[in-house]
Amino acid sequence: MVGGLVRFPAWRSTELATHALRPPGSGLRARGMEGACKVSGTPALELQSVRRAYGFGHSATVALDDVRLTVRPGRFVSLIGPSGCGKSTLLRLVAGLERPDRGEVRVHGVTPAEACAAKMIGLVPQSPALLPWMSVLRNVTLPQRINPGAARRRARIPGSTGRESAPEIPSMRELLVKAGLGEAMHKLPAQLSGGMRQRVAIVRAFGLRPDVLVMDEPFSALDEFTRESLQDQLLDLWDELRTTVLFVTHSVSEAVRLSDAVVVMARNPGRIVETVELDLPRPRGERLFGERRFHEYEALVRDRLRRAWHSDAA
Numbered sequence: 001m002v003g004g005l006v007r008f009p010a011w012r013s014t015e016l017a018t019h020a021l022r023p024p025g026s027g028l029r030a031r032g033m034e035g036a037c038k039v040s041g042t043p044a045l046e047l048q049s050v051r052r053a054y055g056f057g058h059s060a061t062v063a064l065d066d067v068r069l070t071v072r073p074g075r076f077v078s079l080i081g082p083s084g085c086g087k088s089t090l091l092r093l094v095a096g097l098e099r100p101d102r103g104e105v106r107v108h109g110v111t112p113a114e115a116c117a118a119k120m121i122g123l124v125p126q127s128p129a130l131l132p133w134m135s136v137l138r139n140v141t142l143p144q145r146i147n148p149g150a151a152r153r154r155a156r157i158p159g160s161t162g163r164e165s166a167p168e169i170p171s172m173r174e175l176l177v178k179a180g181l182g183e184a185m186h187k188l189p190a191q192l193s194g195g196m197r198q199r200v201a202i203v204r205a206f207g208l209r210p211d212v213l214v215m216d217e218p219f220s221a222l223d224e225f226t227r228e229s230l231q232d233q234l235l236d237l238w239d240e241l242r243t244t245v246l247f248v249t250h251s252v253s254e255a256v257r258l259s260d261a262v263v264v265m266a267r268n269p270g271r272i273v274e275t276v277e278l279d280l281p282r283p284r285g286e287r288l289f290g291e292r293r294f295h296e297y298e299a300l301v302r303d304r305l306r307r308a309w310h311s312d313a314a
């Protein structure tokens with residue numbers, strides 16, 4: 001299933017292992033190589049030779065080693081890889097929750113700390129952190145109310161899109177309706193199902209108009225059909241707002257369905273081994289599941305993931 005690939009033999013090459021891939025027999029042209037330093041303008045995300053280790057000496061865990069990644073604005077990129085390969089660590093570095101031991105992380109050209117202060121980064125964790133005493137509407141509008149200075153700081157950052165001032169961007173109420181939460185707007189989180197709570201968290205994150213949205217396995221606790229329905233709603237919101245998304249998942253089909261590119265990681269040490277560019281049409285509704293190319297990409301990513309599982313360097 002991997003004929004027609006552009007293959008690079010050295011997975012731990014110091015160059016970014018970003019490969020333009022095409023499914024067999026598809027007749028597709030290989031797409032431009034994201035992250036191969038041919039990005040014009042300021043990238044939404046840039047990680048240069050990033051290393052992050054926990055602990056010291058022989059007992060240290062190298063969560064990330066020599067990680068290089070460049071993401072153009074407006075792209076949806078998923079991270080996939082075996083447990084412990086550093087996916088969440090990478091997200092935490094981008095979100096400014098941790099700092100690298102070596103290397104640099106930039107969000108639209110500034111440090112994650114500056115980007116956070118300017119509310120350029122949104123975060124959707126695995127389980128939604130909603131305030132239980134506030135209605136859905138108050139929960140989603142809270143971040144805007146408590147940080148009025150963020151817009152000013154953001155306006156000073158040249159790379160930021162400053163989306164909050166764009167007139168065509170829908171309001172929080174509109175986003176809630178779009179996410180199927182119109183009826184639930186005045187309910188408390190405890191009155192909602194798990195899937196609805198996660199949708200509220202996604203609307204809240206998108207509603208802040210972040211330049212970059214990082215999502216850490218947001219659908220992992222949900223059943224398959226709820227998951228698919230949330231993928232639909234996520235894609236609807238993303239189609240409208242075109243926020244840059246960095247999305248962690250363990251599901252190959254979820255990664256292929258949602259993404260423009262899937263970054264495959266391996267562990268010991270945590271590192272990027274390959275990036276699969278997905279040339280699938282959008283919008284990506286349910287019909288995608290019946291398309292041959294979708295399944296070819298799934299098989300390709302699964303193959304790369306299998307190799308990553310067997311490629312522990314330690």
Ligand SMILES: Nc1ncnc2c1ncn2[C@@H]1O[C@H](COP(=O)(O)OP(=O)(O)OP(=O)(O)O)[C@@H](O)[C@H]1O
Pocket residue numbers: 054055061062063081082083084085086087088089090270
């Ligand atoms: N705060 C910490 N202290 C010590 N070790 C840590 C810490 N955070 C992460 N690690 C280690 O770093 C490595 C990468 O962890 P990380 O959570 O980023 O992996 P992951 O790919 O997100 O895993 P999973 O898919 O299981 O969520 C693991 O070996 C983990 O045990």
